[in-house]
């Protein structure tokens with residue numbers, strides 16, 4: 035394989051930036067093409083389990099981020115809660131430091147997979163040896179690769195997000211103090227409704243995600259709403275949850291969408307592949323969307339250090355990543371079933387198993403399942419790529 039490939043990455047989100055870092059480490063030149071005016075992220079918190087933090091630590095990105103650490107060193111690496119803005123800033127500065135070029139206001143409108151050329155909305159044409167489509171859930175690249183691909187699916191759920199600054203909250207409120215002084219994740223589960231709270235930025239912020247049945251019209255994916263309406267939806271829930279929600283007058287609601295599994299991510303020319311949400315958007319119930327996106331980047335970067343023809347690199351990348359990401363997406367949807375259970379005997383059995391001291395196989399809370407959890411969190415993306423290169427003839 036030629037050294038110093040010219041790699042074009044479409045999208046400057048978590049996926050595009052992490053791919054840029056991994057591929058710069060592999061010694062190739064990288065240009066990110068981002069549609070928006072700046073590299074930024076909407077939303078508040080992100081949780082990263084060991085499979086993802088292991089990668090950030092290896093890259094040295096951990097030193098650039100404020101993170102709240104809980105379950106220290108489970109599955110061989112820590113569990114962190116991170117503000118999205120802090121993560122994207124850290125990934126962006128590391129990509130620049132490593133020599134990646136980042137171009138904003140560069141929306142890609144067309145691609146030629148055979149030649150590796152990319153057309154920007156302003157008509158400019160760029161040429162790469164390898165093009166990576168990291169342009170998210172509504173990916174233009176995916177549509178171009180699989181023209182008859184189905185549109186994103188509605189999952190029936192939508193999410194509200196609330197971010198509170200501790201300094202704006204009632205001082206010495208024992209409930210808030212309990213939340214903010216102990217890095218942990220608190221869940222409330224009820225019929226078709228659930229909420230999750232964790233802290234950010236060293237306990238100076240509280241992050242809430244609340245999920246309810248989707249009532250947004252078709253075609254609307256995000257809309258502002260009064261928290262009065264959210265409080266009504268959570269009537270009868272724990273007063274602490276209601277107190278957190280009531281701290282802000284307004285929030286946004288987001289439709290939660292996924293897409294069916296793709297049968298291929300790459301083009302036969304060996305010049306194009308997909309990465310991140312463009313390939314495998316997932317429900318957030320195992321907090322894995324960004325984590326498995328980092329895994330994609332780490333695997334692809336590691337494979338690109340090897341003297342393998344590009345078409346083989348992409349075949350190996352897909353063979354490592356597609357089965358795993360499909361399983362994670364399925365497991366996250368399975369978690370939706372367990373979180374949304376109506377009050378009935380099955381729900382009482384769920385609660386009994388979930389609250390057991392010793393984790394049980396087929397625990398409805400997959401985070402604790404003694405078979406699934408080590409498989410998910412123990413994954414070492416770099417090692418998986420190295421194993422595949424060593425195992426099969428090239």
Ligand SMILES: Cc1cc2nc3c(=O)[nH]c(=O)nc-3n(C[C@H](O)[C@H](O)[C@H](O)COP(=O)(O)OP(=O)(O)OC[C@H]3O[C@@H](n4cnc5c(N)ncnc54)[C@H](O)[C@@H]3O)c2cc1C
Nearest residue numbers: 045047048049069081142169170310311321322323324325
């Ligand atoms: C409520 C919620 C909570 C979540 N919580 C977690 C969590 O705790 N942990 C976790 O791991 N994951 C979580 N996720 C998932 C995570 O946010 C996503 O998986 C991740 O952000 C995907 O990154 P991406 O770079 O692939 O896509 P995106 O973030 O969508 O980035 C795509 C980028 O491409 C750009 N772009 C689009 N089209 C073009 C074009 N034509 N030309 C150029 N640029 C283009 C966009 O502007 C954007 O910057 C959560 C998701 C939701 C909805």
